[in-house]
Amino acid sequence: MMKGTRKGNLITGRYMITLTCITIAGCFLPLVLSSYMLRVMNIALISYMCVLSVYVLLGMCGQNSFAQAGFWGVGAYITANCLLKLNLGPIVSMIIAIAGTALFAFVLGFAFFRLKQYYFTFATIGLMTIFNGLFMNWKEVTGGALGISGIPPFAIFSFEFSNETSKFFLIIFCAFVVTFLMKILFNSSLGRQFMAIRDNELAAGCMGINPLLTKSKAFAIGGALCGLGGALYAYLSGYLSFQVFTYNQSTMYLIMIMLGGTINPIGALIGTMIISLLQEFVRPLQNYMQLIYGVGIMLLMIVQPEGILGGIKALYGKYNERKTLRRSEA
Amino acid sequence: MNLQLLFSGFSTGIIYSLIAMGMVLIFRSVGIMNFAQGEFLMFGGYFCYMFNRLLDLPIGLSLILASICMGFVGVVFMRTSYWPLRHAESKAIIVSAMGASIALKEGARLIWGAVPVTVDRASEGVVNIGTAVIMKQNIAIIVIAFMVMVLIYLLLEKTFIGNIMQATAQDQYMASLTGIPVIVSIGMTFAISAMITGIGGGLLAPLFFLNNTMGTTAGAKAFAAIVIGGFGSVPGAIVGGIIVGLVEAFGGAYISSTYQLVLIYVVLFIVLMLRPQGLFGEKIQEKA
Numbered sequence: 001m002m003k004g005t006r007k008g009n010l011i012t013g014r015y016m017i018t019l020t021c022i023t024i025a026g027c028f029l030p031l032v033l034s035s036y037m038l039r040v041m042n043i044a045l046i047s048y049m050c051v052l053s054v055y056v057l058l059g060m061c062g063q064n065s066f067a068q069a070g071f072w073g074v075g076a077y078i079t080a081n082c083l084l085k086l087n088l089g090p091i092v093s094m095i096i097a098i099a100g101t102a103l104f105a106f107v108l109g110f111a112f113f114r115l116k117q118y119y120f121t122f123a124t125i126g127l128m129t130i131f132n133g134l135f136m137n138w139k140e141v142t143g144g145a146l147g148i149s150g151i152p153p154f155a156i157f158s159f160e161f162s163n164e165t166s167k168f169f170l171i172i173f174c175a176f177v178v179t180f181l182m183k184i185l186f187n188s189s190l191g192r193q194f195m196a197i198r199d200n201e202l203a204a205g206c207m208g209i210n211p212l213l214t215k216s217k218a219f220a221i222g223g224a225l226c227g228l229g230g231a232l233y234a235y236l237s238g239y240l241s242f243q244v245f246t247y248n249q250s251t252m253y254l255i256m257i258m259l260g261g262t263i264n265p266i267g268a269l270i271g272t273m274i275i276s277l278l279q280e281f282v283r284p285l286q287n288y289m290q291l292i293y294g295v296g297i298m299l300l301m302i303v304q305p306e307g308i309l310g311g312i313k314a315l316y317g318k319y320n321e322r323k324t325l326r327r328s329e330a
Numbered sequence: 331m332n333l334q335l336l337f338s339g340f341s342t343g344i345i346y347s348l349i350a351m352g353m354v355l356i357f358r359s360v361g362i363m364n365f366a367q368g369e370f371l372m373f374g375g376y377f378c379y380m381f382n383r384l385l386d387l388p389i390g391l392s393l394i395l396a397s398i399c400m401g402f403v404g405v406v407f408m409r410t411s412y413w414p415l416r417h418a419e420s421k422a423i424i425v426s427a428m429g430a431s432i433a434l435k436e437g438a439r440l441i442w443g444a445v446p447v448t449v450d451r452a453s454e455g456v457v458n459i460g461t462a463v464i465m466k467q468n469i470a471i472i473v474i475a476f477m478v479m480v481l482i483y484l485l486l487e488k489t490f491i492g493n494i495m496q497a498t499a500q501d502q503y504m505a506s507l508t509g510i511p512v513i514v515s516i517g518m519t520f521a522i523s524a525m526i527t528g529i530g531g532g533l534l535a536p537l538f539f540l541n542n543t544m545g546t547t548a549g550a551k552a553f554a555a556i557v558i559g560g561f562g563s564v565p566g567a568i569v570g571g572i573i574v575g576l577v578e579a580f581g582g583a584y585i586s587s588t589y590q591l592v593l594i595y596v597v598l599f600i601v602l603m604l605r606p607q608g609l610f611g612e613k614i615q616e617k618a
Contacts, residue, residue, distance in 0.1 A: 119363075122549075125550045247546055255428075290436040291433055291436035291440065293432055294431070294433030
């Protein structure tokens, strides 16, 4: 516990070094990957942002939500509407998407967090179904079953992020910033409030944390992350269809984070990358893929409920224990 | 009052009641919410389709055989996705149930195909009451579901097996001290829960087509029913299911057919605002 609460230097800390290394390594990907694989990478990184929202909710705050793909859709549709109907600039649209989704999630949080644990989780399944219904039927805003097409790419002043490589750099930059912000959140008082609620809500309440407000804040942060992911997705694909923002996608986010491990954002990254790339490399097995996921996730929960990162951490802990044991013997 | 809508709403509602009852039975027994309960409905419907359409058995027999098959599915589900995790965090159990739900969904697609199918009606034709035209299937659903509920009540309250299951639900450790095989008792609870939900699937199939994704929506509605009725209460689940069915039918006819689910959740939130413990629930203090 001591180690976790120690205040290290954020910029020169181990986390930051790991993060920078991964990002720099990632920046070389366009040199080796085909345009198609780059698109896969882009979508994986957008998924990573949504998975981070699950990380905030589940990993930090202990709340299991299945509505994240819905918020992702809300972000995407807000961006598309701001761009096409209100003729706002790309940056402004993106900011509105993030803020709008966060606000929306915050307000919904107040209603949904009146329900606790299982009840909340089930309610978010309902919310997700409602979202999908809205995306499919609300013609004025979401284009109904036809979707919205012709969304222009992201642009800063006159520079357009129109080809796959530039989009990749935009997305990886956003992913970097977001992951960095996660660390700040983790170390902040708000992050500790989240974790207090995760560990024991009643005790957290006794210490003067307002559970409803704090959980709604977590929901809002999750919403903001999904909103960012949605905005980037709108810029990336240029076309939005209700078929993307489904309940299955939400389940996928949960599988990704449980596979990687809920203890830190790197776990989310590992899980997202494994699942996204797996989908590409086992195309021949496409028909059985979902079944394999289903059975795989059950096995994973039985064998290693903490995910890959949790497994590595346990191994590392054992190794350290043995080392100290040997030292004390000597 | 539209009698036709009343009957169709009531009959779909009573099927939600069956799902909700299955969930409540499991919840009372082991304290977890089963996220794959909706998939039991879908699977039961498909079993019924298999016996009725592929093997050409009469619908009554198909329903019975389907529910027996569902009993086995319930036991397998319990043994694979609950029992190994009984000491784990609730998060792990939820995710494992999600995995099971995906596996069941895809299993159904691989076994029976993705094309929506249907089964025979338990009772053909219509009944005219005044101006209203009521499908006999709706009446059959209500009668059969009611019979199932009475049977479950008798089983739980009046028989030895029921006592064993209730004892296990109250205190697993104590039950094991008195010589009750806990795993058998829990397995039986899961089997019964899957059976009643499966029958619901077979009854629902002629009204709506069966497809492999119907379970999620049905599960979400049944959940709404449980919360409206009061958590952990079997009568609450039944009444809640009927309320959800009626809201769906009348709301769909008079307000908006595209936003039926939204309406259900609006009702859910109104109930939660006015009576947070649900209609039949008792106020439970949170334990430290």
